[in-house]
Amino acid sequence: MSIRLRLAVVFTIAAAALFSLGGWLFITQLSSALLSSIDSQLSAQLAQAGRYLPSSGSPPVTSNQGAANPGLGEYLVQVIDGSGRVRGASPDAGTQSLLSAADLRRAATSTIVLATNAEGEPERQLAAPFSAHAGWVAVASVSLETYDHTRGDLLIGIIVAGAIFVLGAGVGSYGLARAALSPVERMRREVAALSEQEPDSRLQVPRTKDEIAALAGTMNDLLARLQQALARQRAFVADASHELRTPFAVLQGELELAGRPGRSREELQAAVRSAADEAARLARLTEDLLLLAHSDERSLPLRPVTVDLGSLLAQSADQARSRAAAADVRCDVEVPPGLEAVVDPNRIRQAVDNLVDNALRFAPRGSRIVLAAAESDGSLVIEVRDSGPGFPADFLPHAFERFGRPDIGRARDHGGAGLGLAIVAAIAMAHGGRAVAINRTGGGATLTLELPGAVRAAAAPGYTSPQ
């Protein structure tokens, strides 16, 4: 069932219920007001019942005549003695007691109200002790025909008005719901018509400044984000294919050359070595891409354990030692003794190795690279500092982007695929932290991993890195 119809049905049922309740309250209030007005008329008649007693000397009424039905608005009044004999009566009231023996007994002690039915006509009677004579009772009776007619007419009027009102409410609420929801239907059609080929298309935002306009705005924001993500994804795939194409082409060339007749043993060995290098490069690239894909899905697997940062960074420095020696660069580790943190040691090693790998490429001969770790407000801060030229200023904000390389680094000789820092950022993010790159004022670059909450409570005192 559509929302419009559901709203209309609910509104109609609610309107019918409310109107019925209101009508019922109105009729009961009016009925009780009418009845109490009739009762006060009856008691006024009772108060004057004495005037129907025969004057002294005249004989009491003896005939046994029944009361006629009172005309509209006409009151029948009787004064009845303790034995049920009618001592006095208004014209038409007859001489037969209007009260039964039981009612007479009750009325002898207190005022009673009776609803009776004389020959199919509803009547109301009020009986009370007759004040002028102990043990006697005065009774007044009036027809309720007018009252019943008034009530019936009113009821019909209320039912007719109610039906019109409820019908109007139903139709009106359906129309209102339809008008209010028509922009939603339009938006649904627009969204259904959106296609991947036109990622720029946006929904029309109504000028109403209401919830629906806000929804359209939010959906447009979502579309813009999706469009950016799609563009990033496409660029990533394009860059990845581009990066994979080169080693594949080299590999293919080497293998073709090696397959030609008349190759010397040395040439063959060189070709196999080169092919192995390209295969290793391909394997590394594929692993990097896989890691980034996991990071996109927020499913980069982590195995956090408590590790000693001193030995972790020392392993990275040891691994880089031979390359550092060849480049005449020193690798120093600066970690407060006993600094422990809960991290995935393999991933952190991978990140630090990537940073050291970059630093080694840029550190000038005779300089030193510092691998430092410290605690700061419960966060683990790992830094790799070098004294190289630092990042080109315009590239610094893009340093952690995938395949991000400054223009001068585009040539393959100047480095790798441009995934190293993206992986560092993904590893920091998987640990709930972030990676930051800065150029120090004195020269050189500092790359920092900030991992909040990683340091164990009994950590060594903080360490402040010299700038």
Ligand SMILES: Nc1ncnc2c1ncn2[C@@H]1O[C@H](COP(=O)(O)OP(=O)(O)OP(=O)(O)O)[C@@H](O)[C@H]1O
């Ligand atoms: N310590 C540094 N000093 C100066 N520039 C740096 C430094 N580290 C990285 N860069 C610049 O940032 C670019 C991106 O680095 P990143 O590690 O992401 O990629 P890469 O080293 O070129 O390739 P990969 O790491 O995938 O083999 C580098 O090409 C380099 O130009």
Ligand SMILES: [Mg+2]
């Ligand atoms: Mg790198």
